[in-house]
Amino acid sequence: MYKVFVNNTPIILSTKKSIEGYITIPIKKVNFPVIIRDVLAKESEGENAKYHFYHKNEDKLVAHLYAKLPVVVAGGGKVYNTKMEILFIKRNGKWDLPKGKIEKKEHIETAAKREVEEETGVTDLEITKFLYKTYHVFKRNGAFRLKVTYWFEMKTTFDGKLVPQKNEGITKVRWKDKKKAKKALTDSYANIKKLFSHDYLT
Template identity: 35%
Template sequence: MKNKQQTYEIQMDERSLILAEESIIPELQPDAQQLILPYSGNKKSLFQYLDTLEKSDRFQSILIFSKDLPGLYQDLKSLLLWIPAAGGIIKNKEDQILAIYRRGFWDLPKGKLDSNEKFKTAALRECEEETGLKALVLGDKLAETYHIYREKNNARALKKTKWYVLHYFGSEAAIPQSSEGIEQTEWLLPQDALLKKPIHRNIYKLIEKYIELQALKTKGDL
């Protein structure tokens, strides 16, 4: 049986909008940098919270809770341009992962889905295009991340990215896709990838999750 999702953590630069199931509220620890509010049911009120996170540094995160989390998420989604995307953590034979340096940040290969494209297909395509590596092998799904940002026309977009582990068994050097703003690629042990600065918070947490899962597999728990 699929576990019921209890939260959506959505990045806005280095701040977070968190949508949560009401049932988790008693478990939360007080945090002066987090604003916690019930959802009124008026979806246009969500713009106010987005503006606060975008324009003020008073709070690092805003958590909105509801008894109907799927409904809250759909209300937010309906207000924004919807961008489905996919990406990957590419692992080589030495258990290193491939980091890319894009537009001033250390990152992982990812990109938007083409029309009618599946997430898995897009993950393979984007990873091959952005790194120049061929014959990548798709592995397990790792996680989903959410990101709100401004498009070139200033409209807000909500990007959902599905992340997969991809395996590379070759020996060719990676070739950064300069047309996508990628200046550099580097094979790193996962722990060393966490030391790269600057790095977006959601990418840092994604690599942390990858490390945790690899440790469990090593212990034979998965």
């Protein structure tokens, strides 16, 4: 099962023929822009749109998803320092984790580390493991796009000055301990919360 987030509303993709309470549409028949507009309209009215896209073959399910919207591939990091604090950025008024689009012919791990460095000023990054792949829809130049972000856990011994990349709309960069991280996640995005354990979200 996959979740594609439109703002904080998940659209479910699976190989199940139906999910109780959800409107199921074969993914080949999905008009993504129409669905996205409906999700956004319902969200603005305080309602939850519940859509489920179906295909019996998982590989084809993902292939059809990628064919529905232009795809932007990105890499990002959940970064820990020596105090086990986590690196957060504030962008568009929300707490987020550093991430960004890969460049042509760039390896995804290289891109993830580069984006963390550029957005926060943090260096000496070491990837410790792959965490998760998230999907969310965004709008650029009047068209909807699908961002697929590969997230990596990283560690660093860096203890220098944090520098927000202001030309990317980042206003703050902060190390946050568990208590502050839990508070930040109450003002974050659903796909970012997926990178944290239940203990952080309760």
